[in-house]
Amino acid sequence: MILTNKNLAMARTLGVAILAAVALGGCATYKEEFATINSRLDSLDQKVQSAAQSAESANQGAQQANQRLDSLEGRVQQLEAAPSRKPRG
DSSP states (O other): OOOOOOHHHHHHHHEEEEEEHHHEEEEHHHHHHHHHHHHHHHHHHHHHHHHHHHHHHHHHHHHHHHHHHHHHHHHHHHHEEEEEEEOOO
16 A cells, blocks of 8 residues: 555544544543532632621620620629628518
8 A cells, every 4th residue: 555645644634633632522521620620619619708707797796795794894893892781680
């Protein structure tokens, strides 16, 4: 079988087509992997946002509790400073 320039050109074209098909097939696999990774990142982002909201809510609750304690502190000091009372009876 004699290979002519036409046959060599056809073989090269076929080789390039096969390489292109393999390369594009690999890209499709990476595209699916990137989609999976992006989905996981979105899920993590939602969890982080939820945790941040919970932390903010807990912080506000702690601030309110501190304000209540501060408002009671004066009354406690008054009671501690008051003279002791004799029991009746």
